[in-house]
Amino acid sequence: MPMPRPRHRRTWIATWAVLCAGGVAATAALNASSTPDRPPEEPVSAQCRAYIAEVDRQLAEAEQGGRRDRVQAYAGIRNSGEDDCDDELARHLREIR
Template identity: 60%
Template sequence: MPKPIRSSRRTWAAAWVVLCAVGLAATAGLNASSTPDPRPEKPVSAECAEYVADIERQLAEAQQESKGDGVLAFSRVRPGTGDDCDDELRAHLRGDR
Protein backbone atom coordinates (compact mmCIF):
# COMPACT_ATOMS: atom_id res chain seq x y z
CA MET A 1 0.00 0.00 0.00
CA PRO A 2 1.51 3.37 -1.00
CA LYS A 3 2.21 5.99 1.62
CA PRO A 4 -0.03 9.07 1.52
CA ILE A 5 1.60 12.35 0.56
CA ARG A 6 2.29 14.37 3.68
CA SER A 7 1.75 18.12 3.61
CA SER A 8 2.85 20.48 6.27
CA ARG A 9 0.47 22.61 8.25
CA ARG A 10 2.03 25.72 6.75
CA THR A 11 1.08 24.55 3.26
CA TRP A 12 -2.53 23.97 4.29
CA ALA A 13 -2.69 27.34 6.07
CA ALA A 14 -1.24 29.12 3.02
CA ALA A 15 -3.76 27.39 0.75
CA TRP A 16 -6.65 28.52 2.98
CA VAL A 17 -5.35 32.10 3.08
CA VAL A 18 -5.13 32.18 -0.72
CA LEU A 19 -8.65 30.75 -1.09
CA CYS A 20 -10.07 33.27 1.40
CA ALA A 21 -8.35 36.18 -0.36
CA VAL A 22 -9.70 35.04 -3.74
CA GLY A 23 -13.20 34.70 -2.28
CA LEU A 24 -13.10 38.16 -0.72
CA ALA A 25 -11.84 39.71 -3.96
CA ALA A 26 -14.57 37.98 -5.96
CA THR A 27 -17.25 39.09 -3.50
CA ALA A 28 -16.05 42.70 -3.61
CA GLY A 29 -16.05 42.60 -7.41
CA LEU A 30 -19.58 41.22 -7.57
CA ASN A 31 -20.88 43.75 -5.04
CA ALA A 32 -19.33 46.63 -6.95
CA SER A 33 -20.79 45.51 -10.26
CA SER A 34 -24.31 44.95 -8.95
CA THR A 35 -25.02 48.42 -7.52
CA PRO A 36 -28.24 49.71 -9.07
CA ASP A 37 -28.31 52.97 -10.94
CA PRO A 38 -29.93 55.81 -9.00
CA ARG A 39 -33.51 56.48 -9.92
CA PRO A 40 -34.07 59.64 -11.91
CA GLU A 41 -35.84 62.32 -9.94
CA LYS A 42 -39.43 62.78 -10.90
CA PRO A 43 -40.90 66.26 -10.79
CA VAL A 44 -42.81 67.17 -7.66
CA SER A 45 -46.33 68.38 -8.15
CA ALA A 46 -47.25 71.80 -6.79
CA GLU A 47 -49.77 70.10 -4.53
CA CYS A 48 -47.08 67.90 -2.95
CA ALA A 49 -44.64 70.79 -2.62
CA GLU A 50 -47.31 72.79 -0.81
CA TYR A 51 -48.10 69.84 1.46
CA VAL A 52 -44.43 69.34 2.38
CA ALA A 53 -44.00 73.09 3.00
CA ASP A 54 -47.08 73.04 5.27
CA ILE A 55 -45.63 70.15 7.28
CA GLU A 56 -42.29 71.95 7.57
CA ARG A 57 -44.10 75.05 8.84
CA GLN A 58 -45.98 73.00 11.43
CA LEU A 59 -42.76 71.31 12.54
CA ALA A 60 -41.04 74.68 12.95
CA GLU A 61 -43.97 76.06 14.96
CA ALA A 62 -44.05 72.99 17.19
CA GLN A 63 -40.31 73.22 17.78
CA GLN A 64 -40.57 76.89 18.81
CA GLU A 65 -43.49 76.24 21.18
CA SER A 66 -42.02 73.05 22.62
CA LYS A 67 -40.42 73.18 26.05
CA GLY A 68 -39.82 69.47 26.36
CA ASP A 69 -40.19 66.28 24.45
CA GLY A 70 -43.45 66.26 22.59
CA VAL A 71 -45.14 64.36 19.84
CA LEU A 72 -46.41 65.91 16.65
CA ALA A 73 -48.78 63.72 14.65
CA PHE A 74 -50.02 64.03 11.09
CA SER A 75 -52.75 62.11 9.35
CA ARG A 76 -51.55 59.84 6.57
CA VAL A 77 -53.93 61.12 3.92
CA ARG A 78 -54.81 64.73 3.38
CA PRO A 79 -58.19 65.36 1.78
CA GLY A 80 -57.83 66.20 -1.88
CA THR A 81 -54.22 65.09 -2.32
CA GLY A 82 -54.57 61.33 -2.39
CA ASP A 83 -51.56 59.13 -1.76
CA ASP A 84 -49.30 60.59 -4.44
CA CYS A 85 -47.21 62.62 -1.95
CA ASP A 86 -46.16 59.72 0.29
CA ASP A 87 -42.83 59.07 -1.42
CA GLU A 88 -41.98 62.76 -1.63
CA LEU A 89 -42.79 63.33 2.05
CA ARG A 90 -40.75 60.30 3.18
CA ALA A 91 -37.77 61.42 1.09
CA HIS A 92 -38.00 64.96 2.49
CA LEU A 93 -38.25 63.88 6.12
CA ARG A 94 -35.38 61.38 5.74
CA GLY A 95 -33.22 64.17 4.33
CA ASP A 96 -32.81 62.73 0.84
CA ARG A 97 -33.30 66.16 -0.66
Protein backbone atom coordinates in the same frame (compact mmCIF):
# COMPACT_ATOMS: atom_id res chain seq x y z
CA MET B 1 5.01 6.48 3.33
CA PRO B 2 7.70 8.89 2.15
CA MET B 3 7.64 12.46 3.38
CA PRO B 4 6.88 15.07 0.75
CA ARG B 5 9.74 17.25 -0.28
CA PRO B 6 9.72 20.81 1.11
CA ARG B 7 9.63 22.31 -2.37
CA HIS B 8 6.43 20.40 -3.15
CA ARG B 9 4.84 21.72 0.05
CA ARG B 10 5.75 25.32 -0.85
CA THR B 11 4.12 24.88 -4.24
CA TRP B 12 0.84 23.79 -2.64
CA ILE B 13 0.93 26.69 -0.17
CA ALA B 14 1.59 29.19 -2.96
CA THR B 15 -1.23 27.70 -5.07
CA TRP B 16 -3.60 27.86 -2.11
CA ALA B 17 -2.69 31.52 -1.45
CA VAL B 18 -3.23 32.48 -5.11
CA LEU B 19 -6.63 30.74 -5.18
CA CYS B 20 -7.70 32.47 -1.95
CA ALA B 21 -6.67 35.88 -3.27
CA GLY B 22 -8.53 35.20 -6.52
CA GLY B 23 -11.64 34.18 -4.59
CA VAL B 24 -11.55 37.33 -2.47
CA ALA B 25 -11.11 39.50 -5.57
CA ALA B 26 -13.97 37.73 -7.40
CA THR B 27 -16.26 38.08 -4.40
CA ALA B 28 -15.49 41.79 -4.11
CA ALA B 29 -16.16 42.29 -7.83
CA LEU B 30 -19.48 40.44 -7.65
CA ASN B 31 -20.60 42.38 -4.58
CA ALA B 32 -19.74 45.68 -6.24
CA SER B 33 -21.57 44.81 -9.44
CA SER B 34 -24.73 43.61 -7.69
CA THR B 35 -25.34 46.84 -5.78
CA PRO B 36 -28.75 48.08 -6.89
CA ASP B 37 -28.86 51.52 -8.42
CA ARG B 38 -31.13 54.06 -6.80
CA PRO B 39 -34.15 54.71 -8.94
CA PRO B 40 -34.16 58.18 -10.44
CA GLU B 41 -36.13 60.57 -8.34
CA GLU B 42 -39.27 61.82 -9.94
CA PRO B 43 -39.75 65.56 -9.88
CA VAL B 44 -42.05 66.78 -7.13
CA SER B 45 -44.83 69.06 -8.28
CA ALA B 46 -45.03 72.64 -7.05
CA GLN B 47 -48.27 71.82 -5.24
CA CYS B 48 -46.57 69.01 -3.29
CA ARG B 49 -43.55 71.20 -2.46
CA ALA B 50 -45.88 73.91 -1.14
CA TYR B 51 -47.79 71.39 0.96
CA ILE B 52 -44.59 69.90 2.40
CA ALA B 53 -43.34 73.40 3.22
CA GLU B 54 -46.62 74.08 5.05
CA VAL B 55 -46.26 70.88 7.07
CA ASP B 56 -42.67 71.87 7.93
CA ARG B 57 -43.85 75.31 9.02
CA GLN B 58 -46.49 73.78 11.29
CA LEU B 59 -43.96 71.37 12.79
CA ALA B 60 -41.50 74.19 13.47
CA GLU B 61 -44.27 76.31 14.98
CA ALA B 62 -45.34 73.48 17.30
CA GLU B 63 -41.75 72.81 18.35
CA GLN B 64 -41.06 76.50 18.95
CA GLY B 65 -44.11 76.71 21.19
CA GLY B 66 -42.64 73.94 23.32
CA ARG B 67 -45.23 71.44 22.21
CA ARG B 68 -44.09 68.03 21.13
CA ASP B 69 -47.53 67.06 19.86
CA ARG B 70 -48.14 64.73 17.03
CA VAL B 71 -48.99 66.32 13.74
CA GLN B 72 -51.48 64.77 11.43
CA ALA B 73 -50.94 65.49 7.76
CA TYR B 74 -52.95 64.36 4.79
CA ALA B 75 -51.13 64.02 1.53
CA GLY B 76 -54.17 64.69 -0.56
CA ILE B 77 -56.93 62.83 -2.27
CA ARG B 78 -56.58 61.67 -5.82
CA ASN B 79 -58.87 63.61 -8.05
CA SER B 80 -58.77 63.57 -11.78
CA GLY B 81 -55.44 65.05 -12.82
CA GLU B 82 -54.28 66.10 -9.33
CA ASP B 83 -51.08 64.91 -7.71
CA ASP B 84 -51.06 62.60 -4.75
CA CYS B 85 -48.20 63.70 -2.49
CA ASP B 86 -48.26 60.79 -0.04
CA ASP B 87 -44.95 59.23 -1.16
CA GLU B 88 -43.10 62.55 -1.19
CA LEU B 89 -44.51 63.58 2.20
CA ALA B 90 -43.67 60.22 3.79
CA ARG B 91 -40.12 60.33 2.39
CA HIS B 92 -39.64 63.89 3.65
CA LEU B 93 -40.94 63.10 7.14
CA ARG B 94 -38.66 60.04 7.38
CA GLU B 95 -35.66 62.19 6.44
CA ILE B 96 -36.28 64.86 9.08
CA ARG B 97 -36.91 62.40 11.91
